Amino acid sequence: MSEEDYVSEDAFDAVVVGAGCAGSIAAYVLAKAGKSVLVVERGNFAGAKNMTGGRVYTHSLRKIFPDFEGNAPLERKITHERISLMSTDANFTVDFTGQDLGKEGQESYSVLHAQFNPWLAEQAENEGAEFVYGIRVDDLIVRNGRVCGIKAGEDEIEARVTILADGVNSLLAQKIGFAQEASLGQMAVGAKELIELPEKVIQDRFQCAAGEGAAWLFVGGPTQGHVGGGFLYTNKDSISIGLVATLSDLITSEMPVYEMLDEFKKHPAIAPVIEGGKTIEYSGHLISEGGYNMLPKMVGDGVLLAGDAAMLCMNLGYQVRGIDLAIASGEMAAESAIEALDKGDTSEAALSVYRTKMENSFVLKDLKQFQKFPHWMESTKRMFTDYPDMVRDIMYSMFVVDGTPVEPVRKKAMRPVKELGLWSLFKEVKGGVMSL
Ligand SMILES: Cc1cc2nc3c(=O)[nH]c(=O)nc-3n(C[C@H](O)[C@H](O)[C@H](O)COP(=O)(O)OP(=O)(O)OC[C@H]3O[C@@H](n4cnc5c(N)ncnc54)[C@H](O)[C@@H]3O)c2cc1C
Structure with missing residues (x-):
C-alpha cells in the first residue's frame, strides 16, 4: 500500500506533538526543508507547561544555529562548576573553574524555558512551521497499525509522519504500545x-x-x-x-x-x-532516570519519538542532561522523516534510519555508556546519607582545633571511614566508578 492509501492528499507532511526543545527543533528542520509541519502544544505558549533545571550544554544547538550566542535568550555562560556532598549541618564542595569550560563547542549556558522554548518555536515559525497552542492531543489516528496523525477533541489532523515530542511519560507512546508505564x-x-x-x-x-x-x-x-x-x-x-x-x-x-x-x-x-x-x-x-535500559520503541509506521518522550535524559549526579539530547534527537527525527518523505515511504522500515542515526550519535552512545549508573545510584543509598556525614567528620577532624591534644590526622580521618566499613566502602565506590 502506498502512503496515499493511508492519508488524504492534503495531510501535513509532519505533525509534531509538543513545543518543547525536541518538538520545535524537529519542526524547524522539517520546515526549513520545505515540508508542511504543524506543531500542537497543550500549553498556551511554548515553554508554558514544561520545566528544566536550567542548564543547556549547547553543542547540539550550535550545530543547528551556529550563531545562537548572539540570538538565543541565554542567561549566563557557565564557567564555575561546583559539586557538594551535603549533610544536614555541613557541606563539602569541590569548586572548579577553568577556561576550557567556556570554549567554543563545549560551552554551556543557564536558560529559562519560558524564554528559551518560545525562541526555538519562533525559529521554526520563521521557516514556515505552523503552531497551535492550548490544544491537547488526546490520541493518535491509527489505520491498519500505522499512525496517520492526531486526534484532539473532535478534530482529526492527518500527517504522513507524526513526531511525538510530548515529553516524559508520553501517554501517546503508551497508547500505541511503544512505551511501558515507567516503574517508580x-x-x-x-x-x-x-x-x-x-x-x-x-x-x-x-x-x-x-x-x-x-x-x-x-x-x-x-x-x-x-x-x-x-x-x-x-x-x-x-x-x-x-x-x-x-x-x-x-x-x-x-x-x-x-x-x-x-x-x-x-x-x-x-x-x-x-x-x-x-x-x-x-x-x-x-x-x-532509567537511562538506556528504559528506552522505548522509537520508530513505527508513520511515527517517531524524540526527546523526553523517548526517555532521552540522564542524571549522573554531577551532570543533568536532557536538553542537548532533545535537540539532537529532534534534529535526527526530522532528518529521518525528510528522507522518508522524499522517498514517498514513511513506513517503519524507511523511518528506522532514525534509530541508526541515534545509535551512531552521542545520544545513544552516552546513554549506553552510563547505563549501569541509575542502578548503582538506587542501590547505594548510603551515598545520600552516610557518605556526606563521613566527609563532614573527616573535615572536622582536619579543621577543628579545640585545645585537646592533637591526634595524627591519618588516625582521626580514618575513624569515620572505618565506621562505614572499609570493604563495603571500597566496593561501593568501585561500583560507582565502574558505572561511570
Ligand atoms: C527538575 C528538572 C531538572 C532538569 N535539569 C536539566 C538541566 O539542567 N539540563 C538539561 O539538559 N536537562 C535538564 N532536565 C531535563 C530537560 O528539561 C528535558 O530533558 C527536556 O526539557 C526535554 O525536552 P522535550 O522537548 O523532550 O520535552 P518537554 O520540554 O517536556 O516538552 C514537551 C512538550 O509537550 C507538550 N505536551 C505534552 N503532552 C501533550 C499533548 N498530549 N498534547 C499537546 N502537547 C503536549 C508539553 O506541554 C511540553 O510543552 C531537567 C528536567 C527536570 C524535570
Missing part, C-alpha cells in the same frame, strides 16, 4: 523555584564575571538523605534552585518534596547566597 525507580520528581536577585549581587556571591555564572549540584542534604540531588544555577538576575528525588525512595519519605526544598533553602551553605531574593516562580515536573 525509573522516575523522579523535580521541584524548582526561581529566585530573583540583582545581577551584580549574583556575580559577587558566586565570584563570577559579568555574563558568567555557576552550576552547583548537591548530593545528600537537599533530599534529606533520599535518593536524588539538588541543583542551583545562576541566571542573569535570578537563581534556579531545586531538587530531584527518585520516586521509589521518595515514597518512604515522611517529608514531601516542597518541604525538602524549603529546608534546602535554609541550609547554612544556601541561605546566604539566596538571602534577600524573591521567589517569582515555582514548578514541579517528572524526570526520567
